[in-house]
Amino acid sequence: MSSVTPSVESSAQSVNQSTSWQTKAILSVAFLMATTSVGPGFLTQTAVFTNMYQIDMAFPVFASMFITFGIVMNLWRIVGVSGLRIQDIANRVAPGLGYPIGILLALGAVAFNFGNVSGSALGIQVLTGVDTGWGALFTGIIGSLLFVIHNASKRMDQMARYLGLFMIVLIAYVAMTSLPPLMPTAIAAVAPSDYGNLLLPTLTIVGGAVGGYYTGAQRLVDIGLKGEANVADIKRAAWAGISIAVVIRILLFMAILGVLVTGVTLDAKNPAADAFRHGAGEVGYFIFGLVLFVASITSVVGNSYMAISLVKTLFPAIARNEKAWCVGFILVTSLGTVFMNMPILLLMLAGLVNSLILPIVLATVLVATKRKDIVGDYRHPMWLTLMGSAIVLVMGAASATNISNFIGKFFGA
Template sequence: MVDNKKDKSLSILLGAAFLMATSAIGPGFLTQTATFTSDLGATFGFVILVSVIMSLIAQLNVWRIIGVSGMRGQDIANNVLPGLGHFVAFLVALGGLAFNIGNIGGAALGINVIFGLDTKIAAGICGIIAIGIFLSKEAGKAMDTLTKVLGGAMIILVGYVAFSTSPPVGEAISKTFVPDQIPIFAIVTLLGGTVGGYITFSGGHRLLDAGISGEDRLKEIDRSALTGMGIATLMRVLLFIAVLGVVSKGLQLDPANPPASAFQLAAGNIGYKFFGIVLWAAGISSIIGAAYTSVSFLTSFSPIVKDNQNKWIIGFIAISTIIFITIGRPVKLLILAGSLNGLILPLTLGTVLLASGNKKVVGEYKHPKWLLILGIIVVAASLFLGVRSLSGLKNLFA
């Protein structure tokens, strides 16, 4: 029995890590990486390095406080300042909706790449598939299993393409530490796409739902957070190397679908079909993560939401699908969503840091000072970079 409990606990911890990682590794992740690698070349390695360091600090702070307190993000915020949790929940749910519209679009583009199906019809199919997960009585277990399988498949396929492009690895390493420029908009977009908005809370909320919380579980919680960031970072680096191998040869990406053209140029029609599978997997897993976490922010405000969480998640997915079908523009939506989530990060992380010293939230727990100080630096830096990046947002839809 003990072994079964350990196995179940390990499975949940790994599931939470993959939920966080696959929430980050969405269509926006793929589109942002391909677009910025095309624009910045090897210097994009520096953007990845900065965003990964900041993301890791944010994740460890947030997961620890959620785990120790046993509270969801919005409840933590309400304990810091009454009413703040409602505001944070609104922002996170709104950002999650923006991201999910892009996720639906990305998954639809994946089906379009594989089968040539119209993206609006494909979007409807993807919405139905995602809704099917939450019609299951074992939705949590199904979600954990699916994110693990899809996450592993994406890493294998992107890894194959990365090694087939013969990328300039030496230049990539050099520019990662000595960049040609400091691309602020790219850093904020990547930061938002990795830990912005709902993504920061996805794994932590999943652990709470599975009953994993308390100061005595901190080592497991830390390990789960680090695993999630490791998976997301590995995928980002492999994709960066794959696209860099293409653009370093002077080849131009198609602006209508940058990552798809990169895979096609790298490995021909097989690479193109591989990308379709990766994009679909990224889209479906991110639809699930965005819907689950966004609705989890609303459960504290009404028993109707808490008692019917899966139904609300299904409604969230349905609304996202309908909006995409009527609006479209997936590539710009995916980049926009990452940028908006980057702007939300200073508020959500700042709130968690304030809560780390609040006994109503954490009791007698002593949050590590080094983690607090690094968290404050990330809040200040992300706020500064976020404000500076607003011009980039305006230019995106100019």
């Protein structure tokens, strides 16, 4: 009897450790995706567009929930099951395709990092009052230091979990103190005054969030949450990430709209922070600046990791010096942000650029679902394939219109 007991205890301990690892992995990836996708770009884009479209902005927020589900469930399942990064899947689909896909996504990551650095600079301005140019320089230095810290990726995952909870509590507080009229908002979510006029904000806020979807997908491979045996955990991670992101998005929109319906006009230089000042006073304004800064710094580090992970398997020289390339990426985008010094425009532009790249990436992943040399015996649900295909067609067809609408709105053409 005594010889059996230690074996049973050891087996139970092993199962508990495995369960604990899977739970931590799921939460880490979910919160990393959520906080990166609902980062400074999404915060600012939602504030700017809600200021423009008022209650009709409920429709883009509502529609983006379904688009997010279609993207993440397709992307994460195929990346997770295959155990391959996005660019390597593309190379399996068509030899050489991974190079333009990886480079396109890396260029999209450059746009994201301009936005992330800009968001951090705006957060620093709220906290200290210093010019956004100096804030961008400070962001580059801090981001580089964070990246060279030993085990930075593990700490990044931990920070994402705590930051996500902090963001939900703060945004929920402001939303509860300035609730908009609920019934008209719910009606506008499905029946706005002009569907066609809302194409630009819908695609831009989707584009502003996809960096988080890519980062989460690449992270699945790095932490070992991959293979057909882990499909259930990959689905749970995707569901958790989508749920967290959706809760934050809805609360954020409600908080901003609740302020706007009182007749307030938001400060164009930092609309999201101004909404929180009107909704929760100077304390809310300060706390939002802190959240924006920490969220942006986390996104700067996470996005730099993602950008380099997208090309390191394609170029051995980058893989050999991964950390140096990541630091260089942070410094170059920080300096670029200083020279351009247009934080709000850069945050909006990041969403546009990535909404144009997304259909190409998602189409490639959908083709991979039919390739046994990529996914083995795994059978991808047909309804997910159809949903993903619809997103590719709509976003691809809308690209030209989206560009012209963006130029008209933000360049006065």
